[in-house]
Amino acid sequence: MNMLEIKDLSVHFKSRAGTVHAVEGVNLWLEKGELLGVAGESGCGKTTTTLAIPGLLPQNAFIPKGQILFNGEDLVKKTEKEMEKVRWKQISVIFQGAMNALNPLQTVGKQMMEPILLHEPHVSKKEAEERVKELLEQVGIEKNRFTNYPHEFSGGMRQRVMIAMSLVCDPELVIADEPVTALDVMIQAQILELLKKLVKKYSLSMIMISHDLSVLCELCDKIAIMYAGRVVEYGYAREVFTHPKHPYTVKLLHSLPDIYGEKVFINGIPGYPPSLITPPAGCPFCERCTEKIPECGSRVPELVDLGGGHYAACCRQTEGRAVV
Amino acid sequence: MSKLKYIGKKLMQLILTLYAIITFNFILFRIMPGDPIRLLARSGAISAESIARIKELFGLDQPMWMQYFIYLKNIVTGQFGISMTYRQPVSSIIAERMANTVTLLAVATVMIIIIGIGTGIVAAMRRGSRLDKTFVVASMVGWSLPTFWTGLLMIVVFGVFLKIFPISGILTPGMQYATYSQVIMDYAKHLVMPTIALIIVDMAQFFLITRSTLVDVLTEDYMLTAKGKGLSPKKALWRHAMPNAMLPIITTLALYVSLVIGGAIQVETVFSFPGMGKLMYDAVLKRDYPILEASFFLMAAVTVTANFISDIFYTIIDPRVKDI
Numbered sequence: 001m002n003m004l005e006i007k008d009l010s011v012h013f014k015s016r017a018g019t020v021h022a023v024e025g026v027n028l029w030l031e032k033g034e035l036l037g038v039a040g041e042s043g044c045g046k047t048t049t050t051l052a053i054p055g056l057l058p059q060n061a062f063i064p065k066g067q068i069l070f071n072g073e074d075l076v077k078k079t080e081k082e083m084e085k086v087r088w089k090q091i092s093v094i095f096q097g098a099m100n101a102l103n104p105l106q107t108v109g110k111q112m113m114e115p116i117l118l119h120e121p122h123v124s125k126k127e128a129e130e131r132v133k134e135l136l137e138q139v140g141i142e143k144n145r146f147t148n149y150p151h152e153f154s155g156g157m158r159q160r161v162m163i164a165m166s167l168v169c170d171p172e173l174v175i176a177d178e179p180v181t182a183l184d185v186m187i188q189a190q191i192l193e194l195l196k197k198l199v200k201k202y203s204l205s206m207i208m209i210s211h212d213l214s215v216l217c218e219l220c221d222k223i224a225i226m227y228a229g230r231v232v233e234y235g236y237a238r239e240v241f242t243h244p245k246h247p248y249t250v251k252l253l254h255s256l257p258d259i260y261g262e263k264v265f266i267n268g269i270p271g272y273p274p275s276l277i278t279p280p281a282g283c284p285f286c287e288r289c290t291e292k293i294p295e296c297g298s299r300v301p302e303l304v305d306l307g308g309g310h311y312a313a314c315c316r317q318t319e320g321r322a323v324v
Numbered sequence: 325m326s327k328l329k330y331i332g333k334k335l336m337q338l339i340l341t342l343y344a345i346i347t348f349n350f351i352l353f354r355i356m357p358g359d360p361i362r363l364l365a366r367s368g369a370i371s372a373e374s375i376a377r378i379k380e381l382f383g384l385d386q387p388m389w390m391q392y393f394i395y396l397k398n399i400v401t402g403q404f405g406i407s408m409t410y411r412q413p414v415s416s417i418i419a420e421r422m423a424n425t426v427t428l429l430a431v432a433t434v435m436i437i438i439i440g441i442g443t444g445i446v447a448a449m450r451r452g453s454r455l456d457k458t459f460v461v462a463s464m465v466g467w468s469l470p471t472f473w474t475g476l477l478m479i480v481v482f483g484v485f486l487k488i489f490p491i492s493g494i495l496t497p498g499m500q501y502a503t504y505s506q507v508i509m510d511y512a513k514h515l516v517m518p519t520i521a522l523i524i525v526d527m528a529q530f531f532l533i534t535r536s537t538l539v540d541v542l543t544e545d546y547m548l549t550a551k552g553k554g555l556s557p558k559k560a561l562w563r564h565a566m567p568n569a570m571l572p573i574i575t576t577l578a579l580y581v582s583l584v585i586g587g588a589i590q591v592e593t594v595f596s597f598p599g600m601g602k603l604m605y606d607a608v609l610k611r612d613y614p615i616l617e618a619s620f621f622l623m624a625a626v627t628v629t630a631n632f633i634s635d636i637f638y639t640i641i642d643p644r645v646k647d648i
Contacts, residue, residue: 056552087554095552100545105567105642114563115553149643 001072003205004030004053004173009066009076011048011057018277022048024229026066027303030173030222035199036207037216037237039252040226043273046209049226050175053207054091055083070173089119092166094176101162102150109146112136112165119169128168135164138201139194156187163194167202176208180215192219214256217241222309225249228273228284231303235310245312247291283315291316327639334635338628345624350395353616354388382408382613395617404618409610414618417603424494425599428515429588432522433580440527441573444534449561451539459531467528475521475594482517489517492596518595522588526580533576537569544568570641578634582627 011023023045030036038046051057053068053075068075075086092115095101103111109132116128123131133143139160150158159179166174179195180188196219199206210216216223216237223240225233225248233246244250251269271288274280280287282297289296295315303313379385382405383394398404404414443463447456483491490496494514501507541547542565550560589601596602600619607615638645 054552056548081556084554084556087552089554093549093552095545095549101549103546103550103564103568104644106564114555118554151644 001031002029002069003032003071004028004207005067005069006049006053007067007069009049009052009068010064011045011052011061012064013058014060014062015277020276021279022061022229022276023052024279026226026229026231028224028231028234030205030207032172032205033203034205034222035220037220037223038207038209038226039211039213039216039223041211041273043276044226045229046211046226047177048229050177050207050209051093053173053175054087054093055080056087056093085119088115088166088171089169090171091173091175092169092171094162094166094174094179096159096162096178096182099182102158104150107147107149108153108161108165109133112161112168115165116168132164132168135167136161138167138198139164156183156191159183159187159191160194163191163198167198167204170202172205174204174206176206178209178211180212181210188215195219213241213252225252228279229276230284230300230313231311232285232314233312234303235308235312239308239310243310245306245310245317246285246314247289247316248285249312251288283313330639330645331636334632338632341628342625345628346396346399346621347392349617349620349624350392353611353613356611382406399621404621405614407615408612409607409615410612414614417615418600418618418622421598421600421603424597425588425592425601428518428592428597428599429522431515432519432526435519435523436527436530436580437577439523440530441534444531445538445561445566447531447535448538448542449557451542456535460535463528463531466524467532469525471521471525471588471590472594474524475518475591478517478521479594490514491517494598514597518588518591518597521591521594525591529576529580530573533572534569537572538565541565541568567641571638574634574637574641578630579627581630582623 006026006028009023009026010021013020013022026045026049028036028038028049038050040046048057048061052061052063053070055075055078057063063076066076070086070091075083078086102108109129112132112135113125113128116123116131117125129146133146136143136146141157141160141164145153150161153161163179166176176195180191183191192215195206195208198204199219208216208220213223217240220237222235223233223237224231225240225246227248233240233244233249235245240249241253244253248269251267254267255269257266269288274284274287280297282295282299283289283292283301286292286296293315299315301313301315301317303311304317305311306317376385383391386394402415404418406412407414407417410417443459447459450456479491482488490513495507495510496514499510501510547560547565550564551557555563588599589605591597592599592601593605603615604619606612607619
């Protein structure tokens with residue numbers, strides 16, 4: 001059974017300019033022990049989709065339709081009070097720790113102990129401290145730095161603290177929201193190595209958001225590509241990487257430089273994503289797509305199974321014509 | 325160690341600032357236009373002999389530099405001399421006035437802090453709501469009203485038309501009291517209007533500073549972390565948001581406390597309340613050097629000390645301060 005199943009989820013934002021359709025009819029699923037990568041350019045709805053799972057959306061966001069089934073229970077229907085029990089205990093989040101995700105006025109030890117003492121009242125302070133120190137060592141931080149403040153750590157170290165903090169309550173699902181984005185390339189590689197190690201050691205189920213496809217392909221079992229608030233392709237990482245089925249994924253992969261090949265200018269994708277306030281009637285990628293057929297302008301394609309666990313949402317696919 | 329060094333540095337700054345203020349006070353009153361002897365003599369037809377006697381009495385016959393050293397010596401030994409207009413030791417006049425001012429302002433300050441910070445928190449938690457907008461507009465109006473005008477309006481409405489509260493002074497003149505509690509009642513009645521006037525005028529700054537800092541803090545990344553950990557909004561507010569919002573509030577508080585001792589000049593003048601503010605106002609009009617020097621010194625000392633205390637508070641609250 002799927003541990004997490006997002007069904008036809010829409011998330012809208014109220015704004016002065018109108019309702020923003022940030023996420024529209026998203027379907028995603030995750031099995032226990034799997035690592036799902038969500039990729040897409042800025043504003044495609046990847047963070048909104050994933051932060052909707054533990055109910056961490058901003059105040060002006062609302063969910064007009066859809067379900068988030070977690071172990072069979074619909075999280076959308078839960079009250080705030082019920083969600084407070086789910087957060088961190090069952091679903092924790094690795095925020096961009098390098099930025100400002102840690103409270104500057106508290107020691108990292110105290111901040112890491114907080115969720116344990118909150119969710120597991122039977123655990124003593126001493127035991128919580130032991131657990132935190134052990135996790136700090138797991139992420140490569142000496143345990144005597146327990147009493148240090150966030151400003152006494154470098155960006156990469158803060159990200160390590162954040163990763164360790166996400167594991168203190170032994171959660172069933174970890175959401176990593178662009179865990180390496182604000183770090184330089186060397187540190188990025190170290191953090192990704194660490195995540196890889198921890199996923200194996202604790203057999204974590206994880207959703208990782210990134211706009212860097214290469215990062216996800218290296219780490220994840222499955223990948224979902226999002227565009228303009230919709231999932232356009234979903235499948236095994238290797239499959240998506242080697243045999244992309246959606247024109248957008250193809251172009252996204254072409255915009256990665258090849259380190260072994262000739263020096264060439266990167267092919268970007270000309271144009272901009274459509275407005276999310278007044279979404280187009282047809283396929284959202286239609287305007288920038290070089291493979292479009294007349295149908296694309298009038299019909300929003302559904303995510304369909306192409307066999308072998310590979311899904312894509314393209315009018316061409318549903319017609320049975322291959323794009324690549 | 326670095327914390328002690330920081331406090332030591334601040335202490336040095338405090339002493340230097342005080343010395344500068346003391347000297348400035350001395351010069352300021354002497355270059356100010358107006359002659360205390362002219363005001364004391366009342367009539368223009370005063371003999372040269374009388375002038376010399378008055379000058380000698382107050383030490384004004386001494387050369388400027390000598391006056392300065394006497395003045396410094398007096399401050400160090402706590403002797404502020406004899407008032408030129410009241411013909412009493414300055415210290416006893418100030419002690420009496422200070423008692424009145426502290427009574428008036430202690431009540432007002434406590435109310436202002438509780439109501440101002442309390443409404444600030446409520447407004448920040450419900451930012452953009454109708455309640456928030458009402459609070460903001462009301463506090464802006466309160467802040468914009470001139471103090472003397474608010475005071476006069478209250479005198480007209482509650483003192484003259486409704487005759488609920490006495491309009492001036494601190495005790496009803498010519499009143500015969502049977503018991504001690506009657507004295508207290510009369511005293512309390514006189515305090516009501518000045519207190520309310522102060523609250524109306526001064527609450528706004530606490531409300532606005534609390535609201536605006538808290539609004540900023542609530543949008544910080546670590547507040548999302550706090551929510552993600554499963555903390556209720558209340559716990560997140562008190563554990564993470566308020567400590568971070570405390571610094572600007574403490575600064576405002578330190579400035580306000582120094583005003584408390586200086587007395588609320590406008591309110592005291594409008595209500596003819598015999599406090600520090602009224603004393604200084606009268607002393608300026610009469611060029612009463614000893615009173616002016618003593619009360620300005622006191623005000624400066626309290627301001628600088630309050631700032632010093634708030635600096636120490638910073639080091640307690642914010643671990644980053646000692647590293648500056």
